[in-house]
Amino acid sequence: MVKTRSMAKVESELCRSWYRLHNEVQDMILHTVLRDARANKYAANDSASGATPYHNISLLATVRLKWKVFFERNTFKQLVLVDSDLPSFQEVVERSPVRLAYVHYVLLQIQLPEYNCDDCREQENQYTINRPERVDMLGDILEDLLKD
Numbered sequence: 124m125v126k127t128r129s130m131a132k133v134e135s136e137l138c139r140s141w142y143r144l145h146n147e148v149q150d151m152i153l154h155t156v157l158r159d160a161r162a163n164k165y166a167a168n169d170s171a172s173g174a175t176p177y178h179n180i181s182l183l184a185t186v187r188l189k190w191k192v193f194f195e196r197n198t199f200k201q202l203v204l205v206d207s208d209l210p211s212f213q214e215v216v217e218r219s220p221v222r223l224a225y226v227h228y229v230l231l232q233i234q235l236p237e238y239n240c241d242d243c244r245e246q247e248n249q250y251t252i253n254r255p256e257r258v259d260m261l262g263d264i265l266e267d268l269l270k271d
């Protein structure tokens with residue numbers, strides 16, 4: 124979308140209006156937006172864009188640096204990951220040590236393979252027992268998280 128002069132003027136005025144608000148009022152507004160997004164996190168995806176409320180929060184984080192810090196600090200504070208998220212999580216925190224500092228809690232949900240009666244009759248091989256790629260990746264991430 125190409126910005127017209129009138130659009131740029133409106134955007135500029137809105138920006139000035141935001142900064143005329145006291146910091147406490149700005150913080151109250153940001154907290155309200157975050158609270159509403161959390162309250163709606165299980166809502167159905169937006170039919171037009173496919174975006175979830177948390178996706179919309181990430182878009183808001185691109186508006187201003189203060190917003191970025193606020194929303195990242197709050198969204199990275201407590202994370203729920205599945206084992207398939209580990210590679211991208213590792214990439215994100217290695218790329219930005221600041222984001223890693225925001226992380227206080229990580230809940231890791233590991234999807235175990237199906238286990239049925241046929242598996243009972245066969246002894247597991249050593250590779251299946253150790254799962255080295257998961258153990259190594261998890262070890263690297265935990266090491267990064269526990270650094271001082």
